[in-house]
Amino acid sequence: MQRIEIQQIKKIKHLYMYSKETDCVYNRQQHQGVNTPIYTSTANRYIGYEEILYPRNFNTENQLAIVEKLCRLEQAEAGMIFSSGAAAISTVLFSFLKAGDHVLFSQEIYGGTVKLVVEEFAKFNIAYDFVSGAAMENIGAMIRENTRLIYTETPSNPLLSVVDLEQVSRVAKKHGILSVVDNTFATPINQNPIALGIDIVLHSGTKYLGGHHDLCFGVVVTSQQLKDAIYPSALNFGGSLNGLDCYLIERSLKTLALRVEKQNNNALQLAKALQENPAIGRVYYPGLPEHPNHAIAARQMKKGFGGMLSFELKDTSRTAAFLNRLQLIIPALSLGGVDSTICQPATSSHASLSEQERQEQGITEGLLRLSVGIESAGDLLHDIESALA
Ligand SMILES: Cc1ncc(COP(=O)(O)O)c(C=O)c1O
CATH class of the missing domain: 3.40.640.10 (Type I PLP-dependent aspartate aminotransferase-like (Major domain))
Structure with a gap:
């Protein structure tokens, strides 16, 4: 039937x-x-x-x-x-x-x-x-x-x-x-x-x-x-x-298309703003023209560059304090949801690698991976800037 x-x-x-x-x-x-x-x-x-x-x-x-x-x-x-x-x-x-x-x-x-x-x-x-x-x-x-x-x-x-x-x-x-x-x-x-x-x-x-x-x-x-x-x-x-x-x-x-569109836009806005922040080192987001694979991403990612971005704090000793001070963005391991979540790969998803293996892959202590949700980009940026202040 x-x-x-x-x-x-x-x-x-x-x-x-x-x-x-x-x-x-x-x-x-x-x-x-x-x-x-x-x-x-x-x-x-x-x-x-x-x-x-x-x-x-x-x-x-x-x-x-x-x-x-x-x-x-x-x-x-x-x-x-x-x-x-x-x-x-x-x-x-x-x-x-x-x-x-x-x-x-x-x-x-x-x-x-x-x-x-x-x-x-x-x-x-x-x-x-x-x-x-x-x-x-x-x-x-x-x-x-x-x-x-x-x-x-x-x-x-x-x-x-x-x-x-x-x-x-x-x-x-x-x-x-x-x-x-x-x-x-x-x-x-x-x-x-x-x-x-x-x-x-x-x-x-x-x-x-x-x-x-x-x-x-x-x-x-x-x-x-x-x-x-x-x-x-x-x-x-x-x-x-x-x-x-x-x-x-x-x-x-x-709601997948709606959610992803918002997450694409939020992530791009945040990536651009984080790049300008003096407390932040490298920002990894394929939507940024500076990303080494931007041209390939622009060719094969037709509607946007996704809701995931990573960035490095310049002062790695402040990483734990930074995560603790976030009010809106939740330190949590999974990703892709409507709520923004953040994690430190060196102590979570990639903790099982040796320090040398992490170094070889470019995963530093100060690297943070942000899964951008559907909240307002302004509120998310405010949360990050307040936690850095
Ligand atoms: C890219 C990717 N593939 C596969 C998996 C495994 O999926 P699941 O946790 O649903 O078994 C994960 C989980 O984090 C993932 O991030």
């Missing part, structure tokens, strides 16, 4: 393409109500039905409603919703990799993904290399005969470096290997890796897609063929999501 409805609705796509703002809101799976009803059954009739409805089969109505929206936003054919970003990442990697394979990862990726690689790959005899930002330009030279996949993240965490996705996809295609991008920081509003030739896009939906610091989920979107290749492993690993959370995601997605 559900399948037929979705097929019928898909035909509409060819008649008229809506903008992202509309795709965030408009529910193409038509029900009597405006929203998808919350569907909680785990036992479903099978006689007379082609497909068995079951949450771990990634095929319930609530799961499909958000997959449909995210596929439109990411210009993908098919996808799946997972119980966390980590579940999405591990499922994708382990569905394609086998003993003897090799993977290239860009160096500046989420710490949890690094841990997954370092702690799990050796058990399965999978080799890997981490490629530094500058070397990404010459990634073709690092491909081995057994390289199966290139995995990257852009903008990166916490230094907001930008990887040229068209270049990565060109190299991957030339060598017949898969390209995977974690698009969490950019969001599908600002950046669509599939349109740039990338094969698979992942999200920690826990961040911008959920957007209110109250949901944990992951997303994979790709071609129908690659989704079919990932699906059997996804079924075995079992990282699916329940209907209640899916319903909340559907609600969050309605």
Whole structure:
């Protein structure tokens, strides 16, 4: 029954393409109500039905409603919703990799993904290399005969470096290997890796897609063929999501374009103002013309440069005091929500690295990573300036 409805609705796509703002809101799976009803059954009739409805089969109505929206936003054919970003990442990697394979990862990726690689790959005899930002330009030279996949993240965490996705996809295609991008920081509003030739896009939906610091989920979107290749492993690993959370995601997605637009604008305003502040050293934001990868970012981030920025306090001894004195911006680890949050990577997200490793990556003691929310930019700036004073 559900399948037929979705097929019928898909035909509409060819008649008229809506903008992202509309795709965030408009529910193409038509029900009597405006929203998808919350569907909680785990036992479903099978006689007379082609497909068995079951949450771990990634095929319930609530799961499909958000997959449909995210596929439109990411210009993908098919996808799946997972119980966390980590579940999405591990499922994708382990569905394609086998003993003897090799993977290239860009160096500046989420710490949890690094841990997954370092702690799990050796058990399965999978080799890997981490490629530094500058070397990404010459990634073709690092491909081995057994390289199966290139995995990257852009903008990166916490230094907001930008990887040229068209270049990565060109190299991957030339060598017949898969390209995977974690698009969490950019969001599908600002950046669509599939349109740039990338094969698979992942999200920690826990961040911008959920957007209110109250949901944990992951997303994979790709071609129908690659989704079919990932699906059997996804079924075995079992990282699916329940209907209640899916319903909340559907609600969050309605405001995604609005939230991201505000966060883009706020972040750009703050980055410009922080650059002028004598107490602040370097500001890292791909929207600033001074950012080393600004030209690539301007080419591939179509609507804005995102809500994440980092900056360094000149006097690092004041970092703890500065964080304590903030009234509005919350020292907290996660990101992408409507509330602005800030963290010191050296003592939080990147604390597990040695001091030398942090230095090599440019993560200083005074570096602070700000996730800009939807409050007034003036109030956020006032909060930072007051805490610095
Ligand atoms: C860029 C990025 N990817 C993936 C993840 C993992 O997502 P989750 O925490 O939803 O498992 C995170 C979490 O912080 C992240 O920042």
